[in-house]
Every structure is written in structure tokens, then in C-alpha cells.
Amino acid sequence: MILHGFWRSSASWRVRIAMGLKGLTWSDRTYRLRAGEQRSDAYMAINPQGLVPALEVDGTVLTQSMAICEYLDECYPDPPLLPADPLMRATVRGFAQAVACDIHPVQNLKILRMLAARGLDEDAVQAWAREVIETGLEACSRLIADREGPYCFGDQVTLADIVLIPQLGNARRFGARTDFPRIEAVEAACNALPAFAAARPDRQPDAE
């Protein structure tokens, strides 16, 4: 499998965690997003969205990190990334989507550049990202407030943790608060796992 990604892309980071949890190996192709390499003709032919990550599997290109994680879970079911019970599966997916739909896309590079093009200065752009992230993480902290740990949903790592941890990395880049006790506890538990440690941006070959 070939993972098209970028060290600091939090969506790429999610896929690296999932691949690591499954014990998979892969080749990396990396794109410097700030230089626009993900918009090159060559990469747009791979993923017409011009976004990373994309995962090539036997010549088929899969896009969108959560779809890729679900694919990995279906083909490599051990360890599972979702609980068995349908209501709990939906709850875990709902949490993951609260991050992946309602926080991350609204603070990613493309949107921040659109804001700058509308005349917002760098401070205002950073404040936008902080507001989106803090509001979102606060809601997420409530979604898991009454759940047992150590992970978001009990003693099994799920898609929820895979999506949450990279978002915390983004939060710190923008100086957003992350001091939600339940979330901090999840992060500590995840970071103790080799798959999470190996997936960190600063451990990637293209890290600057």
C-alpha cells in the first residue's frame, strides 16, 4: 500500500495511527502542502480533491481518512476500531465525525487561506482556528464526559481516539486550549501506545 500524505496533515496522521494499530507496513509519498504540491497535475490525477491522505491499494485509490480507516478495519479486523454493538458503533462514529466534519475542515490550510484572501490578518486567522477548535473540543469533551476510560469509549482504542489525537496536535499549533480533563486523559493513554507514538508528525520522514 502507498500512503500519499504529509507529516503535519492531521488527516494523514489518523491513517498512520490506524495502519500502525493493525500492524501494517506501507510506502510513503509525501507532498509539501504549503508549496501546493497536492494541487499538482500528477497528484490531482490520483485524488481529484487535491487533498491528502490518499491510500493506494492494488492500484485503487482510496480518499478521505475516515473512509480509509473503515476500509482497513474491514480488511484487517484485528484489533477492531469500532465496537460490535450498532448503537455503540454509531456513537463512536458520531464522535469521530464531530471532529472530522465540524472541527478539522473549518481550520485546515485551505480555509485559513480563504480567510486571508478575505482580508483577515494573521492574528485574526489564528483566532478563527482557535475558536473553531476550542468550541469543537469542548463539545467533544461533553460527548465522552460520562464514558469510562482510558480511551474515548472504554478500554478499546476506536476510531474516536484515532481522530481525536491528531486534532489535539492541531490545537497546539494554533495555541488553542486542550485542558479538558477527560480529553487529556485519553491523550495520555493513547500516547503510551506504540502505534500512536510512531504516527506522530515529528517522527515522519518528511518532518521539517
Add this chain to the structure above:
Amino acid sequence: MILHGFWRSSASWRVRIAMGLKGLTWSDRTYRLRAGEQRSDAYMAINPQGLVPALEVDGTVLTQSMAICEYLDECYPDPPLLPADPLMRATVRGFAQAVACDIHPVQNLKILRMLAARGLDEDAVQAWAREVIETGLEACSRLIADREGPYCFGDQVTLADIVLIPQLGNARRFGARTDFPRIEAVEAACNALPAFAAARPDRQPDAE
């Protein structure tokens, strides 16, 4: 089941389509989003994100429309909303997420209000929504350009269609172009189905 929603919310619309395709019945609880009813204490206790839709199932609250659709598909598998093959499932989910992660959240009411609070006037806010929608739909049209119809991915309605059709409704509200031939053909095919017709915003009890 109780569906907490709003007639014009495209995420609520997705769930209505999925429920209809499965032949399910449900009760509606509706919230006037522009009046902020989704941020009331009563609703925040149901969904801490303060967003619609939410689906109550036997006292459990499910949030996030795609997670809800997947839940419905797992519990009511006929007709299926995803293909059987894992690579195709991932492709369909990837398309749905290209809309649900990269278009819709960046043009929803919350974000447009944040833009207005940054000083963008109404024309600029509408132009923002159009840009996000047109760029996103163009990428989506490429993702399915080489696929057989009549639906996004062949002769079976999938999650991709369920997410695409409401986004086209949003596109028209903002005056964004929707004249992508493959997408227009999918829309015509979907609109001929009773579940899609019944889910339209103007057919809902709270439609204004």
C-alpha cells in the same frame, strides 16, 4: 425513533432519505435554527454539539448524519446503502465524506455567521458559500466521472447519493452552479424515487 431536525438542514435531509429508503417511520422534533433553538439548554442536553440532526433510538441519542445512516444500514440492511466489496465501500464513503466533511461544514449557518462577525457583508458571505460549494462539487463530479449511473456508483442508491442530493439543495440556495452533467443525471435519477421526494425540505411539517 425520534428525529431531531430542521426542514432545511441538509444533514437532517440525509437522514430522512435513509429512513425513507429503509421504509422506516419516525416522529419529528423540529428546531428553528435561525432562532437558535438548537442551542437551547433542553436540546444541548440531547446533543452537546448543538447541531441537528440527532436520532433517538430507545433512549440512546445518535448524532452526526453519516453515523446515523450507517447505524440504520447495519440494523435495517435492506436495501443496503453501501456496496459489499470493501474497496467499493471505501470509495462510496470517501465520496460521501468529500461532501460531508469538505463542503457542507464550511458553508453551514454557524460558519457563515462567524464570517459575518468578522466583518464580511452579506454578498461576501454568500460568495464564500458559493466558492466552497462549486469547488467541492467540481471535485465530486470528477470522483464519479467514469462511473456508470444512474446513481453515483452504479444501479444501487448509496450513501454517496444520500449526501449529494441535499448538498445540491444548498447549492441552489446560495446560487452556486450545479451544472455538472454527471451530477445532474444522478439528481434526476434520485428525485424519481419516493424516498428522495418525501425527504425534500419543502415537504417537511416545519417548512416555512
